[in-house]
Amino acid sequence: MPNLENELRQAMIEETTALGAPPDLAHQAMRRARQRRRSHLKALAVAAAIVVGVVAVPVYLGVQAGSLASPTRSAIVDGVQVGYLPPDLGTPEQEKVRDGGIPGTRATWGSGDDEVLVTVYRPTSLGVGDSERLLARLKESDGTLRGGVLVRGRPGLTTLADDDLLWVERPDLVLRVAVGTRHRSDLRAIADGLEPEGRTGGVFEGLFLTYLPSGLYLDGPTSIGGSASWTQMQWKGDSDTSMRLLTVRGVGAEDSRKLLAWARAHQDLSAGTPQEVRGRPGYSATLNTPGQGRAHARLWVEKPGLGYILVISQTLAPELDRIVNGIAPAEPSPAPGESIDQVGVAYMPSGLRRTSLSSTRLGTDWSATTGFWSDGKREVKVAVVRGGVLHTSQWLNEFLRGEKRQPAPVGREPVGIWTTDSDGRRGAFWVAPGVAVHVKVSPDLAGELDKIVAGIHVPNP
Numbered sequence: 150m151p152n153l154e155n156e157l158r159q160a161m162i163e164e165t166t167a168l169g170a171p172p173d174l175a176h177q178a179m180r181r182a183r184q185r186r187r188s189h190l191k192a193l194a195v196a197a198a199i200v201v202g203v204v205a206v207p208v209y210l211g212v213q214a215g216s217l218a219s220p221t222r223s224a225i226v227d228g229v230q231v232g233y234l235p236p237d238l239g240t241p242e243q244e245k246v247r248d249g250g251i252p253g254t255r256a257t258w259g260s261g262d263d264e265v266l267v268t269v270y271r272p273t274s275l276g277v278g279d280s281e282r283l284l285a286r287l288k289e290s291d292g293t294l295r296g297g298v299l300v301r302g303r304p305g306l307t308t309l310a311d312d313d314l315l316w317v318e319r320p321d322l323v324l325r326v327a328v329g330t331r332h333r334s335d336l337r338a339i340a341d342g343l344e345p346e347g348r349t350g351g352v353f354e355g356l357f358l359t360y361l362p363s364g365l366y367l368d369g370p371t372s373i374g375g376s377a378s379w380t381q382m383q384w385k386g387d388s389d390t391s392m393r394l395l396t397v398r399g400v401g402a403e404d405s406r407k408l409l410a411w412a413r414a415h416q417d418l419s420a421g422t423p424q425e426v427r428g429r430p431g432y433s434a435t436l437n438t439p440g441q442g443r444a445h446a447r448l449w450v451e452k453p454g455l456g457y458i459l460v461i462s463q464t465l466a467p468e469l470d471r472i473v474n475g476i477a478p479a480e481p482s483p484a485p486g487e488s489i490d491q492v493g494v495a496y497m498p499s500g501l502r503r504t505s506l507s508s509t510r511l512g513t514d515w516s517a518t519t520g521f522w523s524d525g526k527r528e529v530k531v532a533v534v535r536g537g538v539l540h541t542s543q544w545l546n547e548f549l550r551g552e553k554r555q556p557a558p559v560g561r562e563p564v565g566i567w568t569t570d571s572d573g574r575r576g577a578f579w580v581a582p583g584v585a586v587h588v589k590v591s592p593d594l595a596g597e598l599d600k601i602v603a604g605i606h607v608p609n610p
Contacts, residue, residue, distance in 0.1 A: 227254040227269040229324065233342030234258065235335050238265060249290035251283065251323065262329040265339065270323035283323065287315060300340055301366050302385040314340050319368050352479040353382045354396040356457070360475030362468045365392060377401070377415045378514040378538035389442070390465060392472070395458040398516045398536040402456030405430040408448050412436075412458055418446070427476060436460065447473050454509055454516035482608040489520040490533040492586060496604030498597045500524045512547050514538040517587075527591050529601060534585040548587075549578065560602040581607040 223231050224241045238258035246255045246268065253270035272283060284306060288294045294306040294315060305316030312333050315325040326340045349358040350367050365384040372380050381395045401411035405423075409432050412418040421434040424447075431449030445466050450456045459476070461469055484493030487503055501522040510517040515536030522529040538544045545566075552568040559565025559579045568576035568589070575598055576589035586605055590598050 224256050224267075226256045226267050227271065228346040229267075229269050229322075230344040230346075231256070231267055231339070231342065232344050233335075233338050234265060235332050238263070249283075249286040251287065253323070253325075259329065262331045264327075264329040265332055265335075266325075266327040267339070267343070268325040268327075270325070272321060272323065283317060284315070287323075299387070302387045302390065303366075312336065318345060318366060320371070350382045350384075353394060354380060354457075355451075355455075355479055356394070356476055357479050358394075358472070358475055359477055360471055362386075362392075362465055362472070364390060372537045372539075374538070374541055377411070378536065378541065379415075380537040388464070389462055391462045392465060393458075393460045394476075395460070396537070397456040397458065397514075398454055398511075399514045399538075400454075400511045401514065402450055402516075403453055403511055405432060405448065405450050405456075408432075408450055408456040408458075409434070411456075412446070412448055416446075416458065416460070421448070426473060445469055454511045484608060485606050486604065487520070489531050490518040490535070491608055492531070492533045492584065493606035493608070494520070494531055494601075494604060495606060496600050497522050497529065498527070498594060498601075501527065501529060512536075512544065515544055515548065517548070527594050529591075529594060530587075530589040531601075531605070532587040532589075534587070535583065539580060539583070539585055548585075552576065560599070560605070577602045 223234060224243070225231070226243065241256040241258045243254060243256045246253050248268075248270070251270045251272055253268050255266055255268040258265040281304075284296070284304070288296065288306055293308045294313065295308065296304070296306055298305050298307045298314070300314050300316040301318070303316045303318065305314055307314050310333075312330070313325070313327040314336060315323070318324045322345060324340070324343055324345075326336060326343070328336050328339070332339075345367065349361050350370065351357060353370060361384065364386040366386065368383040368385045370380065370382045372378065379395050379397050381393050383394075384392045395416075397408060397411055400407065402408045409418070409421050412421075412434065416436055418434050418436045421432040424431055424433040426432075426447045426449035429449040429451060431447060434446040434448060436444050436446055443463050444460050445463070446458055446460045447469070448456065448458045459469075459473060461472065465472075481488070481491050484491060486493050486495035486497075488494070501524050504521045504523055506521050508519045510519065510532075515534055515538050517532045517534040519530055519532040522531075534548065536544075549566070549568060552570050555567045557565060557567055559567065559577045562579040562581070565577060565579035568578055568587070570576070570589070573592040574589050575592070575595045576587055577598060578585065578587045584607055586607065588598065588601055588605065590601065
């Protein structure tokens with residue numbers, strides 16, 4: 150059996166590596182969602198241009214010699230809104246570029262000493278530590294750039310003339326602003342005025358923020374692994390200003406006391422006072438963040454097995470209650486057929502009906518919700534698993550304990566596992582971005598398993 154476990158794990162790792170799948174599935178899922186949003190924005194921009202042409206937006210107005218300055222035409226550059234520009238620059242021209250091997254889109258206003266350039270780079274993939282390597286690559290491709298500056302709270306590059314700023318806004322987005330000599334004093338204002346789409350991060354683990362303090366910029370979702378696994382969305386600002394929203398699943402979030410214990414063990418929590426948070430049992434707490442001093446936190450359990458921790462730096466303490474009150478549950482995406490934890494089940498063999506029975510199974514940093522269909526003799530189970538640990542392979546032994554396993558493609562998924570339990574029930578298991586699914590059928594429904602799997606709809610993150 151140990152050999153089978155090792156072979157299974159190795160097979161899953163090799164298959165995933167061959168596909169070039171990044172280790173961070175949550176990040177991959179959010180990147181796909183952002184790509185779809187950018188496509189939508191571009192379609193709207195094209196339609197608007199056809200109907201009404203380019204609209205002049207008076208981003209900046211100034212008075213010189215008693216007359217009103219001409220407006221500068223603003224732009225959305227590959228999903229990034231340019232919020233501030235000096236006057237009298239006219240209409241921008243956009244072009245595709247590639248610097249240091251990184252693809253991007255550049256908008257140019259004016260020319261020569263009166264020039265302003267905004268470039269949006271979209272790296273295809275970034276792993277842990279790749280932000281530093283990417284900056285090094287861009288620095289090497291342009292001999293005028295040097296390090297040692299902070300831009301919007303992030304390490305960046307600039308020039309000796311202070312007419313160029315380049316930084317990694319978040320793992321999939323690099324921004325650059327360059328100006329002619331007339332606009333050096335506007336360089337920082339232009340950089341601070343850039344607004345990437347989805348500044349609040351959109352829907353994250355079933356929640357979204359309706360309020361985000363000014364000066365904070367999305368640093369992207371990520372999955373954290375180690376002695377514990379969780380997912381988090383992070384925002385950063387200037388100096389030591391930062392905010393994180395963590396999602397904890399499994400036995401560590403079974404109730405608020407266990408969530409507090411989890412936070413003490415894995416987040417350096419120093420104190421906690423019982424407090425209702427968003428109408429749920431929770432805690433008000435403080436913790437010590439390495440290099441940033443004291444931070445404030447709110448912890449709460451949304452439901453057994455699903456907990457959240459909001460952590461803000463000391464500088465944001467006056468805004469904490471407003472941030473918490475601005476957190477709202479996301480409306481579930483419509484799913485075909487019946488739904489299990491937002492995963493649609495579109496096909497079920499004739500005669501089977503959904504039972505009132507459902508179960509929640511909690512593991513180490515994961516939770517599973519299972520729905521049942523039966524006619525009294527035949528049975529189908531569909532389990533939907535979520536948690537920060539899904540991007541690793543270690544949890545498979547815990548979840549699939551007692552199952553015989555055969556790695557092979559499942560339905561449309563090139564990497565999956567076919568299972569058989571001790572009672573002869575056949576199953577199909579696969580991992581999609583941010584979620585895993587396990588379908589099991591009684592022996593007399595083995596011939597229907599492929600059809601059921603084909604009817605499973607995992608919504609786009």
